[in-house]
Amino acid sequence: MTEKLEALKAEIREELDGLSDELTDLGKRIFENPELKFEEYKAMEWLTEKLEEHDFSVERGVGGMDTAFLARCPHGSDGPTIAFLSEYDALPGLGHACGHNLIATIGLGAGLGLCSVMERLNGQLLVIGAPAEEGGGGKIELIDSGVFDEVDVAMMVHPSDRTLVGRGSLGVQELKLDFYGEAAHASSQPEEGINALDAVIGTFNNVNALREHVKESSRIHGIIIDGGEKPNIVPDHASARFYVRAADPSDLDELLEKVKNCAEAGALATGAELEITEEGHAYQPMEPNPVLADLVKENFEVLGEEVEDYEGGMGSTDMGDVSQKIPAVHPYIRISEEDTPGHSEDFAEASDSDAGYYAMVTAAKALAMAGVDVLGEEENYRKIMKSFREG
Numbered sequence: 001m002t003e004k005l006e007a008l009k010a011e012i013r014e015e016l017d018g019l020s021d022e023l024t025d026l027g028k029r030i031f032e033n034p035e036l037k038f039e040e041y042k043a044m045e046w047l048t049e050k051l052e053e054h055d056f057s058v059e060r061g062v063g064g065m066d067t068a069f070l071a072r073c074p075h076g077s078d079g080p081t082i083a084f085l086s087e088y089d090a091l092p093g094l095g096h097a098c099g100h101n102l103i104a105t106i107g108l109g110a111g112l113g114l115c116s117v118m119e120r121l122n123g124q125l126l127v128i129g130a131p132a133e134e135g136g137g138g139k140i141e142l143i144d145s146g147v148f149d150e151v152d153v154a155m156m157v158h159p160s161d162r163t164l165v166g167r168g169s170l171g172v173q174e175l176k177l178d179f180y181g182e183a184a185h186a187s188s189q190p191e192e193g194i195n196a197l198d199a200v201i202g203t204f205n206n207v208n209a210l211r212e213h214v215k216e217s218s219r220i221h222g223i224i225i226d227g228g229e230k231p232n233i234v235p236d237h238a239s240a241r242f243y244v245r246a247a248d249p250s251d252l253d254e255l256l257e258k259v260k261n262c263a264e265a266g267a268l269a270t271g272a273e274l275e276i277t278e279e280g281h282a283y284q285p286m287e288p289n290p291v292l293a294d295l296v297k298e299n300f301e302v303l304g305e306e307v308e309d310y311e312g313g314m315g316s317t318d319m320g321d322v323s324q325k326i327p328a329v330h331p332y333i334r335i336s337e338e339d340t341p342g343h344s345e346d347f348a349e350a351s352d353s354d355a356g357y358y359a360m361v362t363a364a365k366a367l368a369m370a371g372v373d374v375l376g377e378e379e380n381y382r383k384i385m386k387s388f389r390e391g
């Protein structure tokens, strides 16, 4: 790396050390005011105010969502456009148990850090506020409405129990299965009935048989929403919901067909009618850009973070949809004891801890520094685009 880039990165670190108390206050304020998906008004207001204080020009309500925003660093020139992403939605009942208060402030901090040296780099810098990661798919709305059309590279960091850069996420599609049977007295005229619950149970058994023959990374998990009213009434309606997940878009399509067949077989065996609705949760797999991931890794390590290799379970995120459109990374930074599950009270506690806020500032520095690598060194950008095209 050239001396010039080293010097810019040192400036960014100093800038963010100077802002660290302010960023911590904001991360804490968002933690203490958890807002559910699409209702993140306070967080959006606080983040955008801070960006405006630093001369970003801010557009609120982009993508048709009140709590989304697009903020532009004033120092831009010809070259690639980088976007840092903030998420800020909380979980029902658990508050910030996914640490999105930290993600919010990491995106903001990375933006302020990189913007402070943008005059000496080639390109443009955006901070995008993406609502409703937890099941609302805010980033998908932003993609569909064209907000990402001007973006070449997107980056964010998620808190975790480990620091990882290459971990992806699974694509997911929710299936709603409604079975319609025929009610009858379950004891006096059972032969008149068509049992919709049996169709659901058949579906689960078929799915459990299918499970033996899916790829290691695939996941199928379901619940029964409606299983009838009373034991002496043959259920004329029963309903189940499944999440079907896979690491690759074509694997997901194939698995969805197989799960639908499991339900068709349940319906056929019992004589129930089946209605399948693909609704709700649907995210593409996250495929981290390997070149970008390496750049983030190098910068994490310069900042003293130990980056682990990881092979294990994965969830899903709407950052996956972004990564299918443009080169993107969604690395993780450690804020808790190892094996602390996400979406737990312990993880919420870690998201409001000194270690959590320290990691937040570190992650903001790492993203901004990786931004210097992307915008300050043409070769890096060329490699990122090449690896994206080659998939």
Ligand SMILES: [Zn+2]
Residues within 6 Å of the ligand: 098, 134, 342, 343
């Ligand atoms: Zn979550």
Ligand SMILES: [Zn+2]
Residues within 6 Å of the ligand: 098, 099, 100, 133, 158
């Ligand atoms: Zn999350």
